[in-house]
Amino acid sequence: MWLALRRLRWARRVAATPLQACWRQPLPDRHRDWRAGSFLVCDGEMSSLDPARGELLSLGWVAIANGAIELASARHQLLASERGVGHSATIHQITDRDLADAPAPATAMAALLQAAAGRVLVFHHARLDLAYLNRLSHRLYGAPLLLPVVDTLELERARQQRRGHPIPAAALTLQACRARYGLPAHGAHNALLDALATAELLLAQIAHRSNRRGRT
């Protein structure tokens, strides 16, 4: 509800942009069963952890519908860079040369918004990815994304707090969260593979949530 109200403020600015098209889709019903929800799980690779200085280099996403990840929806998009990847290349293995032929950020963003229409966005540690995406959205459409978001990291933090477990930061990394649900280790650092890993984590979290409710 709040999301719809906040969008009103920006409605005029986003007219005739991909963002407006995305907003036109009805928001997912918050009261529906999680298991039947539609999600778009995303991950981005950036050239810096500071959104003010870095750039989004690539985006990966995959959709969840009716409780299953559909690999047909998986996409990996490189984004043309203006400032170069710098030292971050050692982490994500994306080099300036890879980005030479990449489409403009606007193209990638439009594709993301098309996929996200009518779905809840999912990130692991949403704050960082959203900071980048909102900056980009402001630049392209003059407005923030204002899309419904779920953060698997926050879900995990809440779950651990409910159980009274202390939570060191390292215990909330994607890898550590996955391990807690018996999900296999994944070593890759690529936006799409990370998105897939996050999607699997979300499925596990949902399964254990509904399982707990079923029992009590």
Next chain:
Amino acid sequence: MADFLRQTLPFQELPAAALEEALSALRISYHVQGSILEAASPHPGLRIVRSGAVDLRDRDNTLLDRLGEGESFVVGGPDSSQHPARAIVIEDALLYLLPAATFHRLRQQNRAFDRHFSSQRSRHLRRAARHRPPGNALQQKLRDSMSTALLTVAGSDSVQSVARAMAKRRVSSALVLENDRLAGIVTDRDLRVRCVAEALPSSTPVAAIMTPNPETIDAGSSLFDTLLLMTRRGYHHLPVTEDGRLAGMITTSDLILARQDDPVYLVQHISRQDSAAGIRNLLTGLPQLVLQWQQADMRAQQVSRILTAITDAVTVRLIQLAEAKLGPAPAAWCWTAFGSQARAEQLLGADQDNGMILADDAAPEHAPWFAALAQEVCAGLNLCGYPYCNGEVMATTDSWRQPLARWQDTVRRWTASPSPAAVMRVSIFFDLRAIYGDAGLCTALQATMLQQASNNTIFLAALAANVLDSRPPLGIFRRFVVERDGEHRDAVDLKKRGVLPLTDIARLHSLAHRIEAVNTEERLQALARERHLAMGDSRNLADALHCIQQQRLQQQCRQLLRGDKPDNFLNPRGLPTMAREQLRDAFTIIDQAQAALRLTYRAGLD
């Protein structure tokens, strides 16, 4: 993405285009323990277990199979006779589904893919194939095993000059060439039988005693064919040709050494090396060998025995090399292994625990020789992958390199006033085995230890307190207690919390009852035989040790496969339910044995 899935899913047989089709059809879902998949469940098709475990049952609920990571199944289906009726998730599972329509289409279009899935029965074959031992060594081509550094001589060369050349090159045969063509072969045996025994002058031309026009074999032949030919004709040497030209020579000992995967030959190879670097090169293949043994279902204690035999061989060879360099020992002495090497219970990544016992008549001026030898051997072991001991339990440490009488004094001192530090050392020190030299010295020291320890209830009580210090990792309700933080969060240290307490228990009983055996299993057997331990307790402890060692070995193999350095940490969550239960039982047995030990050795003290 395609690469990633090709590595994790059984799609290796698919051509690129078909793989794309399979990928875009995949659906991934997560199922909690207890979920059931039946023929009537939505989304029929091939399900691949990415993680977790699934039981397959038929209509009568009989268990057909238990599947783990990487295995796949189809529930129900048109020919349900071939497929299980139900799949029950026994451990939270991540399943990749290839929808039935795509699955059938891909099977029709790709024969290899079809064969892969043709029936549930074939899955067992696949499992066997996945663990296929590397090709039989005898099927290798000759050219990889032959020696190419050939000694060639002319027919007119004198027998003596040829014999000299052979001695210098340390080879047992020479090839006689005439106009670049192989004219004959002369071997050690020919020199002996046809020359020396016949009293021919040493100036005789070699052509007179050679075997003319010897049989040859092509370099492309298999070792098996070569061996067959040589056995049939009684040859020990056979020239090898490639494209009709002389290319090398194969001997019976080359053929034996070609079987490198056999530990017996690895040990033999080690004893032939002339430097620590040479030994290290041989040992680089060791982790791979351990993997093969484990995949061939070799039991952990056998693997330990072989690994220890290899460590022994390396140690002996390094000592021989050091002696060759330093000259013969000035007095009698014995190289002694301590800890896991002494017990023959090593796995990968063991560090060195060793010492030297010198005869009491060794004079002070002999000390530098022994110190220099210790330096050489310990440095060599370190180079070969047995890192220096953190606790300095090494022959290079002065207190671990002493005359027998001084060693015996140390034992008396430690047992008389068991300080915590002394008790800690005892756990390494009281497991000892002679590796090289005068084994009598080692036996004498062990006799002193057993005599001092068995009479001394205060010392035994101190040892017992030390044993009781490390509890098995079980909390109330038999839940696993895992490391709370750090690098090994959520994991159990199998060595520290399992193997060591169990070894400590066996050692304590053995010291109390003067059992000479050092290997834990042998100690447990001896204790039962002499009725110091109930037969059932002895067997339970042995089983517990095997179970934990087996998990430790498997964990190390998994780490090797992932390219990680093997350690002793295991996350019990990652285990299939049955293995986890067994591990839990093993720790419970240790816990009970500790309780019994408290009553025996510390009654009234705690």
